[in-house]
Amino acid sequence: MGKNAMYNISYGLYIVTSKTFKDNGCISNTAVQVTSSPNRVSVTLNKANLTHDMILESGVLTISILNERATFGLFERFGLKSGRDVDKFDGFTASRRTANGTLYITRGTNAYISGKVCQTIDLGTHTMFIFDVEESEVFNDVPSVTYAYYQANIKPKPKAVGTDATTGQTIWRCTVCGYEYVGEELPDDFECPLCHHPKEDFVKVVK
Ligand SMILES: Cc1cc2nc3c(=O)[nH]c(=O)nc-3n(C[C@H](O)[C@H](O)[C@H](O)COP(=O)(O)O)c2cc1C
Structure with missing residues:
Protein backbone atom coordinates (compact mmCIF):
# COMPACT_ATOMS: atom_id res chain seq x y z
CA MET A 1 0.00 0.00 0.00
CA GLY A 2 1.45 3.40 -0.99
CA LYS A 3 1.19 6.04 1.75
CA ASN A 4 1.34 8.99 -0.66
CA ALA A 5 -2.45 9.29 -0.99
CA MET A 6 -2.48 10.46 2.63
CA TYR A 7 -0.55 13.58 1.53
CA ASN A 8 -3.38 14.45 -0.90
CA ILE A 9 -5.83 15.06 1.94
CA SER A 10 -5.84 18.84 2.37
CA TYR A 11 -5.16 19.95 5.96
CA GLY A 12 -4.94 23.30 7.66
CA LEU A 13 -2.38 24.04 10.37
CA TYR A 14 -3.13 25.33 13.84
CA ILE A 15 -1.53 26.22 17.16
CA VAL A 16 -3.49 24.39 19.85
CA THR A 17 -3.11 25.98 23.28
CA SER A 18 -4.17 25.11 26.80
CA LYS A 19 -3.32 26.16 30.35
CA THR A 20 -2.75 24.38 33.63
CA PHE A 21 0.38 25.13 35.70
CA LYS A 22 1.60 27.23 32.74
CA ASP A 23 0.61 28.23 29.20
CA ASN A 24 1.59 25.87 26.42
CA GLY A 25 0.67 24.95 22.87
CA CYS A 26 1.64 22.81 19.91
CA ILE A 27 1.24 22.72 16.15
CA SER A 28 -1.45 20.41 14.82
CA ASN A 29 -3.00 19.67 11.45
CA THR A 30 -6.04 17.89 12.84
CA ALA A 31 -8.71 20.52 13.61
CA VAL A 32 -12.09 19.81 12.00
CA GLN A 33 -15.59 21.19 12.58
CA VAL A 34 -17.61 18.09 13.43
CA THR A 35 -21.11 19.57 13.96
CA SER A 36 -22.55 23.05 13.38
CA SER A 37 -25.50 22.95 15.78
CA PRO A 38 -24.18 22.63 18.41
CA ASN A 39 -21.01 24.16 17.03
CA ARG A 40 -18.33 21.57 17.81
CA VAL A 41 -14.75 21.15 16.63
CA SER A 42 -12.38 18.22 17.08
CA VAL A 43 -8.61 18.22 17.40
CA THR A 44 -6.47 15.08 17.71
CA LEU A 45 -3.21 15.12 19.65
CA ASN A 46 -0.48 12.61 20.34
CA LYS A 47 -0.46 11.43 23.95
CA ALA A 48 3.29 12.24 24.13
CA ASN A 49 2.56 15.97 23.76
CA LEU A 50 2.38 18.12 26.90
CA THR A 51 -0.50 20.04 25.29
CA HIS A 52 -2.44 16.75 25.20
CA ASP A 53 -2.07 16.26 28.97
CA MET A 54 -2.93 19.89 29.68
CA ILE A 55 -6.19 19.73 27.70
CA LEU A 56 -7.09 16.46 29.43
CA GLU A 57 -6.52 18.12 32.82
CA SER A 58 -8.04 21.57 32.22
CA GLY A 59 -10.82 20.67 29.75
CA VAL A 60 -10.25 23.93 27.85
CA LEU A 61 -8.37 24.78 24.67
CA THR A 62 -7.99 27.27 21.86
CA ILE A 63 -6.96 26.73 18.26
CA SER A 64 -5.27 29.65 16.47
CA ILE A 65 -5.55 29.28 12.70
CA LEU A 66 -2.19 29.81 10.98
CA ASN A 67 -2.13 31.98 7.86
CA GLU A 68 0.24 32.22 4.90
CA ARG A 69 2.34 34.89 6.68
CA ALA A 70 3.30 32.47 9.45
CA THR A 71 7.09 32.18 9.72
CA PHE A 72 9.07 28.98 10.24
CA GLY A 73 9.97 30.44 13.66
CA LEU A 74 6.40 29.86 14.82
CA PHE A 75 6.61 26.21 13.72
CA GLU A 76 9.98 25.83 15.45
CA ARG A 77 8.68 27.32 18.69
CA PHE A 78 5.38 25.44 18.86
CA GLY A 79 5.96 22.34 16.72
CA LEU A 80 9.59 21.32 17.08
CA LYS A 81 10.01 21.69 20.85
CA SER A 82 8.03 20.32 23.75
CA GLY A 83 6.73 22.39 26.62
CA ARG A 84 8.12 19.58 28.78
CA ASP A 85 11.59 20.97 27.98
CA VAL A 86 11.06 24.70 27.40
CA ASP A 87 8.67 27.54 28.22
CA LYS A 88 7.25 28.24 24.75
CA PHE A 89 5.73 31.56 25.83
CA ASP A 90 8.94 32.88 27.38
CA GLY A 91 9.61 36.17 25.56
CA PHE A 92 6.68 35.59 23.19
CA THR A 93 4.37 38.62 23.19
CA ALA A 94 2.07 37.89 20.22
CA SER A 95 -0.72 36.37 22.28
CA ARG A 96 -3.90 37.35 24.12
CA ARG A 97 -6.08 35.52 26.59
CA THR A 98 -9.56 34.13 25.93
CA ALA A 99 -12.34 34.09 28.52
CA ASN A 100 -11.50 30.49 29.50
CA GLY A 101 -7.92 31.50 30.37
CA THR A 102 -6.12 29.96 27.38
CA LEU A 103 -3.95 32.04 25.05
CA TYR A 104 -4.50 32.63 21.34
CA ILE A 105 -1.74 33.64 18.94
CA THR A 106 -2.02 37.01 17.18
CA ARG A 107 0.93 36.81 14.72
CA GLY A 108 0.89 34.60 11.60
CA THR A 109 -2.72 33.68 12.31
CA ASN A 110 -6.08 34.87 10.97
CA ALA A 111 -8.57 33.67 13.60
CA TYR A 112 -9.02 31.69 16.78
CA ILE A 113 -11.66 29.28 18.08
CA SER A 114 -11.85 28.52 21.79
CA GLY A 115 -13.99 26.26 23.95
CA LYS A 116 -14.59 23.53 26.46
CA VAL A 117 -14.06 19.80 25.86
CA CYS A 118 -17.34 17.83 25.76
CA GLN A 119 -16.01 14.44 24.64
CA THR A 120 -12.68 12.63 24.35
CA ILE A 121 -12.05 9.58 22.17
CA ASP A 122 -9.10 7.36 23.01
CA LEU A 123 -7.39 6.41 19.75
CA GLY A 124 -4.46 4.48 21.24
CA THR A 125 -1.48 6.69 20.43
CA HIS A 126 -3.65 9.83 20.23
CA THR A 127 -6.72 11.35 21.86
CA MET A 128 -9.41 13.13 19.87
CA PHE A 129 -10.81 16.10 21.81
CA ILE A 130 -14.24 17.35 20.75
CA PHE A 131 -15.06 20.77 22.12
CA ASP A 132 -18.01 23.15 22.28
CA VAL A 133 -17.08 26.44 20.62
CA GLU A 134 -17.63 29.25 23.13
CA GLU A 135 -15.62 32.09 21.62
CA SER A 136 -14.09 32.88 18.23
CA GLU A 137 -12.80 35.82 16.23
CA VAL A 138 -11.41 36.51 12.74
CA PHE A 139 -8.55 39.09 12.71
CA ASN A 140 -7.57 39.34 9.02
CA ASP A 141 -8.24 37.85 5.59
CA VAL A 142 -4.75 36.43 4.87
CA PRO A 143 -5.50 32.89 3.57
CA SER A 144 -5.21 30.04 6.05
CA VAL A 145 -2.07 27.99 5.58
CA THR A 146 -2.50 24.46 4.24
CA TYR A 147 -0.10 21.64 4.97
CA ALA A 148 0.91 21.68 1.27
CA TYR A 149 1.63 25.44 1.45
CA TYR A 150 3.75 24.89 4.57
CA GLN A 151 5.75 22.14 2.85
CA ALA A 152 6.28 24.24 -0.32
CA ASN A 153 6.79 27.76 1.07
CA ILE A 154 7.53 27.85 4.81
CA LYS A 155 9.53 24.77 5.75
CA PRO A 156 13.26 25.13 4.90
C1 LIG B 1 3.70 20.79 10.63
C2 LIG B 1 3.48 20.05 11.92
C3 LIG B 1 2.28 19.37 12.13
C4 LIG B 1 2.05 18.69 13.32
N1 LIG B 1 0.84 18.05 13.53
C5 LIG B 1 0.59 17.42 14.71
C6 LIG B 1 -0.69 16.82 14.98
O1 LIG B 1 -1.63 16.88 14.17
N2 LIG B 1 -0.89 16.19 16.17
C7 LIG B 1 0.11 16.13 17.12
O2 LIG B 1 -0.11 15.54 18.18
N3 LIG B 1 1.33 16.71 16.92
C8 LIG B 1 1.59 17.35 15.74
N4 LIG B 1 2.81 17.95 15.51
C9 LIG B 1 3.88 17.80 16.52
C10 LIG B 1 3.74 18.69 17.75
O3 LIG B 1 3.46 20.04 17.41
C11 LIG B 1 5.08 18.62 18.51
O4 LIG B 1 5.30 17.28 18.91
C12 LIG B 1 5.21 19.57 19.69
O5 LIG B 1 6.58 19.70 20.01
C13 LIG B 1 4.48 19.11 20.94
O6 LIG B 1 4.66 20.10 21.94
P1 LIG B 1 4.15 19.93 23.44
O7 LIG B 1 4.83 18.69 24.01
O8 LIG B 1 4.61 21.19 24.12
O9 LIG B 1 2.68 19.78 23.42
C14 LIG B 1 3.06 18.66 14.33
C15 LIG B 1 4.26 19.38 14.12
C16 LIG B 1 4.46 20.07 12.94
C17 LIG B 1 5.74 20.84 12.76
Whole structure:
Protein backbone atom coordinates (compact mmCIF):
# COMPACT_ATOMS: atom_id res chain seq x y z
CA MET A 1 0.00 0.00 0.00
CA GLY A 2 1.45 3.40 -0.99
CA LYS A 3 1.19 6.04 1.75
CA ASN A 4 1.34 8.99 -0.66
CA ALA A 5 -2.45 9.29 -0.99
CA MET A 6 -2.48 10.46 2.63
CA TYR A 7 -0.55 13.58 1.53
CA ASN A 8 -3.38 14.45 -0.90
CA ILE A 9 -5.83 15.06 1.94
CA SER A 10 -5.84 18.84 2.37
CA TYR A 11 -5.16 19.95 5.96
CA GLY A 12 -4.94 23.30 7.66
CA LEU A 13 -2.38 24.04 10.37
CA TYR A 14 -3.13 25.33 13.84
CA ILE A 15 -1.53 26.22 17.16
CA VAL A 16 -3.49 24.39 19.85
CA THR A 17 -3.11 25.98 23.28
CA SER A 18 -4.17 25.11 26.80
CA LYS A 19 -3.32 26.16 30.35
CA THR A 20 -2.75 24.38 33.63
CA PHE A 21 0.38 25.13 35.70
CA LYS A 22 1.60 27.23 32.74
CA ASP A 23 0.61 28.23 29.20
CA ASN A 24 1.59 25.87 26.42
CA GLY A 25 0.67 24.95 22.87
CA CYS A 26 1.64 22.81 19.91
CA ILE A 27 1.24 22.72 16.15
CA SER A 28 -1.45 20.41 14.82
CA ASN A 29 -3.00 19.67 11.45
CA THR A 30 -6.04 17.89 12.84
CA ALA A 31 -8.71 20.52 13.61
CA VAL A 32 -12.09 19.81 12.00
CA GLN A 33 -15.59 21.19 12.58
CA VAL A 34 -17.61 18.09 13.43
CA THR A 35 -21.11 19.57 13.96
CA SER A 36 -22.55 23.05 13.38
CA SER A 37 -25.50 22.95 15.78
CA PRO A 38 -24.18 22.63 18.41
CA ASN A 39 -21.01 24.16 17.03
CA ARG A 40 -18.33 21.57 17.81
CA VAL A 41 -14.75 21.15 16.63
CA SER A 42 -12.38 18.22 17.08
CA VAL A 43 -8.61 18.22 17.40
CA THR A 44 -6.47 15.08 17.71
CA LEU A 45 -3.21 15.12 19.65
CA ASN A 46 -0.48 12.61 20.34
CA LYS A 47 -0.46 11.43 23.95
CA ALA A 48 3.29 12.24 24.13
CA ASN A 49 2.56 15.97 23.76
CA LEU A 50 2.38 18.12 26.90
CA THR A 51 -0.50 20.04 25.29
CA HIS A 52 -2.44 16.75 25.20
CA ASP A 53 -2.07 16.26 28.97
CA MET A 54 -2.93 19.89 29.68
CA ILE A 55 -6.19 19.73 27.70
CA LEU A 56 -7.09 16.46 29.43
CA GLU A 57 -6.52 18.12 32.82
CA SER A 58 -8.04 21.57 32.22
CA GLY A 59 -10.82 20.67 29.75
CA VAL A 60 -10.25 23.93 27.85
CA LEU A 61 -8.37 24.78 24.67
CA THR A 62 -7.99 27.27 21.86
CA ILE A 63 -6.96 26.73 18.26
CA SER A 64 -5.27 29.65 16.47
CA ILE A 65 -5.55 29.28 12.70
CA LEU A 66 -2.19 29.81 10.98
CA ASN A 67 -2.13 31.98 7.86
CA GLU A 68 0.24 32.22 4.90
CA ARG A 69 2.34 34.89 6.68
CA ALA A 70 3.30 32.47 9.45
CA THR A 71 7.09 32.18 9.72
CA PHE A 72 9.07 28.98 10.24
CA GLY A 73 9.97 30.44 13.66
CA LEU A 74 6.40 29.86 14.82
CA PHE A 75 6.61 26.21 13.72
CA GLU A 76 9.98 25.83 15.45
CA ARG A 77 8.68 27.32 18.69
CA PHE A 78 5.38 25.44 18.86
CA GLY A 79 5.96 22.34 16.72
CA LEU A 80 9.59 21.32 17.08
CA LYS A 81 10.01 21.69 20.85
CA SER A 82 8.03 20.32 23.75
CA GLY A 83 6.73 22.39 26.62
CA ARG A 84 8.12 19.58 28.78
CA ASP A 85 11.59 20.97 27.98
CA VAL A 86 11.06 24.70 27.40
CA ASP A 87 8.67 27.54 28.22
CA LYS A 88 7.25 28.24 24.75
CA PHE A 89 5.73 31.56 25.83
CA ASP A 90 8.94 32.88 27.38
CA GLY A 91 9.61 36.17 25.56
CA PHE A 92 6.68 35.59 23.19
CA THR A 93 4.37 38.62 23.19
CA ALA A 94 2.07 37.89 20.22
CA SER A 95 -0.72 36.37 22.28
CA ARG A 96 -3.90 37.35 24.12
CA ARG A 97 -6.08 35.52 26.59
CA THR A 98 -9.56 34.13 25.93
CA ALA A 99 -12.34 34.09 28.52
CA ASN A 100 -11.50 30.49 29.50
CA GLY A 101 -7.92 31.50 30.37
CA THR A 102 -6.12 29.96 27.38
CA LEU A 103 -3.95 32.04 25.05
CA TYR A 104 -4.50 32.63 21.34
CA ILE A 105 -1.74 33.64 18.94
CA THR A 106 -2.02 37.01 17.18
CA ARG A 107 0.93 36.81 14.72
CA GLY A 108 0.89 34.60 11.60
CA THR A 109 -2.72 33.68 12.31
CA ASN A 110 -6.08 34.87 10.97
CA ALA A 111 -8.57 33.67 13.60
CA TYR A 112 -9.02 31.69 16.78
CA ILE A 113 -11.66 29.28 18.08
CA SER A 114 -11.85 28.52 21.79
CA GLY A 115 -13.99 26.26 23.95
CA LYS A 116 -14.59 23.53 26.46
CA VAL A 117 -14.06 19.80 25.86
CA CYS A 118 -17.34 17.83 25.76
CA GLN A 119 -16.01 14.44 24.64
CA THR A 120 -12.68 12.63 24.35
CA ILE A 121 -12.05 9.58 22.17
CA ASP A 122 -9.10 7.36 23.01
CA LEU A 123 -7.39 6.41 19.75
CA GLY A 124 -4.46 4.48 21.24
CA THR A 125 -1.48 6.69 20.43
CA HIS A 126 -3.65 9.83 20.23
CA THR A 127 -6.72 11.35 21.86
CA MET A 128 -9.41 13.13 19.87
CA PHE A 129 -10.81 16.10 21.81
CA ILE A 130 -14.24 17.35 20.75
CA PHE A 131 -15.06 20.77 22.12
CA ASP A 132 -18.01 23.15 22.28
CA VAL A 133 -17.08 26.44 20.62
CA GLU A 134 -17.63 29.25 23.13
CA GLU A 135 -15.62 32.09 21.62
CA SER A 136 -14.09 32.88 18.23
CA GLU A 137 -12.80 35.82 16.23
CA VAL A 138 -11.41 36.51 12.74
CA PHE A 139 -8.55 39.09 12.71
CA ASN A 140 -7.57 39.34 9.02
CA ASP A 141 -8.24 37.85 5.59
CA VAL A 142 -4.75 36.43 4.87
CA PRO A 143 -5.50 32.89 3.57
CA SER A 144 -5.21 30.04 6.05
CA VAL A 145 -2.07 27.99 5.58
CA THR A 146 -2.50 24.46 4.24
CA TYR A 147 -0.10 21.64 4.97
CA ALA A 148 0.91 21.68 1.27
CA TYR A 149 1.63 25.44 1.45
CA TYR A 150 3.75 24.89 4.57
CA GLN A 151 5.75 22.14 2.85
CA ALA A 152 6.28 24.24 -0.32
CA ASN A 153 6.79 27.76 1.07
CA ILE A 154 7.53 27.85 4.81
CA LYS A 155 9.53 24.77 5.75
CA PRO A 156 13.26 25.13 4.90
CA LYS A 157 14.24 22.90 1.98
CA PRO A 158 16.78 20.08 2.30
CA LYS A 159 19.81 21.05 0.19
CA ALA A 160 21.14 17.75 -1.14
CA VAL A 161 21.64 14.15 -0.27
CA GLY A 162 24.88 13.36 1.55
CA THR A 163 27.12 14.42 4.40
CA ASP A 164 27.58 17.81 6.03
CA ALA A 165 30.89 19.00 4.57
CA THR A 166 31.74 21.17 7.59
CA THR A 167 31.21 18.56 10.28
CA GLY A 168 31.37 15.32 8.29
CA GLN A 169 28.07 14.34 9.89
CA THR A 170 25.10 12.82 8.10
CA ILE A 171 21.76 14.39 8.93
CA TRP A 172 18.31 12.82 8.54
CA ARG A 173 15.38 15.25 8.48
CA CYS A 174 11.76 14.36 9.22
CA THR A 175 9.73 15.37 6.15
CA VAL A 176 6.66 15.83 8.36
CA CYS A 177 7.91 18.21 11.04
CA GLY A 178 11.56 19.05 10.22
CA TYR A 179 13.21 17.34 13.22
CA GLU A 180 16.85 16.48 12.49
CA TYR A 181 18.70 13.35 13.55
CA VAL A 182 22.50 13.29 13.28
CA GLY A 183 24.01 9.88 12.47
CA GLU A 184 25.04 7.65 9.61
CA GLU A 185 21.96 5.42 9.71
CA LEU A 186 18.54 5.69 11.32
CA PRO A 187 17.63 2.63 13.41
CA ASP A 188 14.84 0.58 11.76
CA ASP A 189 12.43 1.19 14.61
CA PHE A 190 13.25 4.94 14.76
CA GLU A 191 10.30 7.23 15.42
CA CYS A 192 10.43 11.03 15.23
CA PRO A 193 10.51 12.25 18.85
CA LEU A 194 8.41 15.29 17.88
CA CYS A 195 5.70 14.17 15.45
CA HIS A 196 6.13 10.40 15.92
CA HIS A 197 6.36 9.53 12.24
CA PRO A 198 8.50 6.48 11.30
CA LYS A 199 11.93 6.11 9.65
CA GLU A 200 10.27 6.04 6.19
CA ASP A 201 9.35 9.74 6.59
CA PHE A 202 13.01 10.83 6.99
CA VAL A 203 15.32 12.02 4.17
CA LYS A 204 19.09 12.34 4.21
CA VAL A 205 20.16 15.99 3.94
CA VAL A 206 23.14 18.32 4.11
CA LYS A 207 22.82 21.24 6.52
C1 LIG B 1 3.70 20.79 10.63
C2 LIG B 1 3.48 20.05 11.92
C3 LIG B 1 2.28 19.37 12.13
C4 LIG B 1 2.05 18.69 13.32
N1 LIG B 1 0.84 18.05 13.53
C5 LIG B 1 0.59 17.42 14.71
C6 LIG B 1 -0.69 16.82 14.98
O1 LIG B 1 -1.63 16.88 14.17
N2 LIG B 1 -0.89 16.19 16.17
C7 LIG B 1 0.11 16.13 17.12
O2 LIG B 1 -0.11 15.54 18.18
N3 LIG B 1 1.33 16.71 16.92
C8 LIG B 1 1.59 17.35 15.74
N4 LIG B 1 2.81 17.95 15.51
C9 LIG B 1 3.88 17.80 16.52
C10 LIG B 1 3.74 18.69 17.75
O3 LIG B 1 3.46 20.04 17.41
C11 LIG B 1 5.08 18.62 18.51
O4 LIG B 1 5.30 17.28 18.91
C12 LIG B 1 5.21 19.57 19.69
O5 LIG B 1 6.58 19.70 20.01
C13 LIG B 1 4.48 19.11 20.94
O6 LIG B 1 4.66 20.10 21.94
P1 LIG B 1 4.15 19.93 23.44
O7 LIG B 1 4.83 18.69 24.01
O8 LIG B 1 4.61 21.19 24.12
O9 LIG B 1 2.68 19.78 23.42
C14 LIG B 1 3.06 18.66 14.33
C15 LIG B 1 4.26 19.38 14.12
C16 LIG B 1 4.46 20.07 12.94
C17 LIG B 1 5.74 20.84 12.76
